Amino acid sequence: MKTAMSSFDILAVVAELQHMIGARVNKVFQPAGRELRVALHLPGRGREDLVIEAGRRLHLTSYPKKAPLTPTTFAMTLRKYLRNARLESIEQLGFDRIVMMRFERGGERYTLVAELFSRGNVVLTDSEGVILAVMSPGRYSTRALVGRAKYEPPPQRLNPFELTAEELREVLNAGGREVVKTLAVNLGLGGTYAEEVCLRAGVDKGSREVSEEEAERLRRVLEELRESAGREPVVVLRDSTPVDVTPLRLEVYSGFEVREVESFSRALDELFVMQEHSEGAGEALSRYEQERRRLIARLKAQCETLRGHLRRGRELMELGDLVYRHFKLVEGVLDTLRRARERYSWEEIEERLGRAGGETPVVRLHPERGVVVLRLENREVELDIRRSAAENAGEFYERGKKLRAKALGAKEAVLRTVRELRELRSREPEVQEKPVKRVRRKREWYEKFRWFFSTDGFLVLGGRDAVTNEVLVKKHMERGDLFVHADVHGAPAVVIKAGGREVPESTVQQAFDFAVAYSRAWKQGVASARVYWVKPEQVSKRAESGEYLPKGAFVVRGRRNYGAGSTRVAVGVVFQDDMPRVIGGPPEAVAAKAEAYVVLVPGRVKSGELAKVLRARLAERLGERGRAVAALPVEEFLAFIPPGSGEVLEE
Numbered sequence: 001m002k003t004a005m006s007s008f009d010i011l012a013v014v015a016e017l018q019h020m021i022g023a024r025v026n027k028v029f030q031p032a033g034r035e036l037r038v039a040l041h042l043p044g045r046g047r048e049d050l051v052i053e054a055g056r057r058l059h060l061t062s063y064p065k066k067a068p069l070t071p072t073t074f075a076m077t078l079r080k081y082l083r084n085a086r087l088e089s090i091e092q093l094g095f096d097r098i099v100m101m102r103f104e105r106g107g108e109r110y111t112l113v114a115e116l117f118s119r120g121n122v123v124l125t126d127s128e129g130v131i132l133a134v135m136s137p138g139r140y141s142t143r144a145l146v147g148r149a150k151y152e153p154p155p156q157r158l159n160p161f162e163l164t165a166e167e168l169r170e171v172l173n174a175g176g177r178e179v180v181k182t183l184a185v186n187l188g189l190g191g192t193y194a195e196e197v198c199l200r201a202g203v204d205k206g207s208r209e210v211s212e213e214e215a216e217r218l219r220r221v222l223e224e225l226r227e228s229a230g231r232e233p234v235v236v237l238r239d240s241t242p243v244d245v246t247p248l249r250l251e252v253y254s255g256f257e258v259r260e261v262e263s264f265s266r267a268l269d270e271l272f273v274m275q276e277h278s279e280g281a282g283e284a285l286s287r288y289e290q291e292r293r294r295l296i297a298r299l300k301a302q303c304e305t306l307r308g309h310l311r312r313g314r315e316l317m318e319l320g321d322l323v324y325r326h327f328k329l330v331e332g333v334l335d336t337l338r339r340a341r342e343r344y345s346w347e348e349i350e351e352r353l354g355r356a357g358g359e360t361p362v363v364r365l366h367p368e369r370g371v372v373v374l375r376l377e378n379r380e381v382e383l384d385i386r387r388s389a390a391e392n393a394g395e396f397y398e399r400g401k402k403l404r405a406k407a408l409g410a411k412e413a414v415l416r417t418v419r420e421l422r423e424l425r426s427r428e429p430e431v432q433e434k435p436v437k438r439v440r441r442k443r444e445w446y447e448k449f450r451w452f453f454s455t456d457g458f459l460v461l462g463g464r465d466a467v468t469n470e471v472l473v474k475k476h477m478e479r480g481d482l483f484v485h486a487d488v489h490g491a492p493a494v495v496i497k498a499g500g501r502e503v504p505e506s507t508v509q510q511a512f513d514f515a516v517a518y519s520r521a522w523k524q525g526v527a528s529a530r531v532y533w534v535k536p537e538q539v540s541k542r543a544e545s546g547e548y549l550p551k552g553a554f555v556v557r558g559r560r561n562y563g564a565g566s567t568r569v570a571v572g573v574v575f576q577d578d579m580p581r582v583i584g585g586p587p588e589a590v591a592a593k594a595e596a597y598v599v600l601v602p603g604r605v606k607s608g609e610l611a612k613v614l615r616a617r618l619a620e621r622l623g624e625r626g627r628a629v630a631a632l633p634v635e636e637f638l639a640f641i642p643p644g645s646g647e648v649l650e651e
Helices: 007-020 073-082 165-174 179-186 191-201 212-228 264-325 327-341 346-359 389-426 466-476 505-517 587-591 607-621 623-630 634-638
Strands: 024-032 035-042 046-053 057-061 086-092 098-105 108-115 121-125 131-134 234-238 241-246 257-260 362-366 371-376 379-384 450-453 459-462 482-486 494-497 528-534 561-566 569-576 579-585 596-605 646-650
Touching (some): 007 035, 007 057, 007 086, 007 264, 024 073, 024 086, 035 073, 073 121, 165 179, 165 212, 191 212, 241 264, 264 371, 264 379, 264 389, 327 346, 327 371, 327 389, 346 362, 379 389, 450 579, 450 587, 459 466, 459 505, 466 494, 482 505, 494 505, 505 528, 505 587, 569 587, 569 607, 587 596, 607 623, 607 634, 607 646
Antiparallel strands (some): 024 035, 035 046, 098 108, 121 131, 234 241, 371 379, 450 459, 482 494, 482 528, 528 561, 569 579, 596 646
């Protein structure tokens, strides 16, 4: 299974990502040590997340990882230079596993370099190639990846797609290696693609020399692969399990099931997410089992020690009691042995004891230790001849007490291990579901404007700027619609789409509120302003003689129907096929449709922070369904907040 991208994979992905040129950087995150997520906004498409894992992969992702609570220094530095920067180009360096992404912001140019070979790295440079930030600083034999040094890529290998047939033949015949190995290693194709080239060209992959004609066939196949890369990306499956993803159908996988996918980048995303999920779950389970076995083994040893201390302590206490029950007998034997030792040797004493036979309780002597073994109530008891019966009994009791104390310590150790096991079991890894995919919602045509649906079901549209004002009036305002405008300089053009129906007063009033809320009246902090409506035929782009109308401005002639609108806006959430969608507009209109909403008025909280507050409050109110709301980009909420600052009035 593919665990890292090859040079050919990178070639295909870079070609596919050309549609991202023009995207702007929103933010940069570092969710893992060697992984970056660049959040981009692409005009006409919305948010895209580019994942870069040093030494491994680069592609768009639909499974963005959560950002850490505290951004890393590297991520913060990238944000400093790249926030709101425009992506100007994305290129592969030669045929190496290096991708160069060039950005422009405020006339300054930066290059983000993703090194996807070996351990890999990510480097940010200025327009002169001087390093501004590096993920993993280090000095190497041919270059230094440290701040303020000039960025130098590693020595480049030959690009197989730029070689003539004769040059290709020279390379393949020079080393005496198999053709497939030279293609895979020296020319950087990797094993799978090297075998594919040999197979398509009809060249024995194990041969160590190629003819001119074979070299030409190999060159043509290389050209075909480059031109076909990305045209028909597929997932290769074995027993319904993905084993590889490729930017085109390969003959080496002719015996496998393949599934077409919309893009090679998305296919890589699915593969690596599946791998990461599987590896992560497997590693977690392995660590859990290893720790569980260690604790169980320790618990068994501790229990055995505890049982031993308790058993031996009990035995010693019983021996002390036994001595006291036969105190006179024990004291007599010990006294007799001590007096006999004054007159006889141990050999003579043992001989006399042997002649006594069963008439004595003495079982045997251990002269070397000064110990006598007595049989008392069918139990053998070792006694120190040099001590009295009371001293021997006291020694048994003292040793028994010490073992009881040790048993208490052993019991505490057992309880600690039991607690550790219980805690470990509470953290037993669950069978994790595949990470939730962020599904791109198909946007409606009217979402390029400000919009809402009135309580009567009428679509109301408003311009976002001079350009969309112009487009709205010229392309989307039709006979029967109503044109609405606030008497505030720079107010947006607003159109009520009648659709052949008569527009009721309730919808007109909501359009009045909408026109005022998204005008400069919001920034000025006023509560209300005058608004009027007219018919489409009263709105013209033709100025009076000698006058000029700028883009987005219009002349209104004839009678105007005046009213007043308020600066209150609601932002809420509706669910479509269990997917959350943010809506906004006049409170009455939003309240009629949203499962939860928040009303805003002009205030002091900046719109960016206010959008985060909205997302958090709506997610909290929606309970379990709120998790999907919390995962929405903050831009979804920001789109419905009027320009300027505001605050929450009610929920």
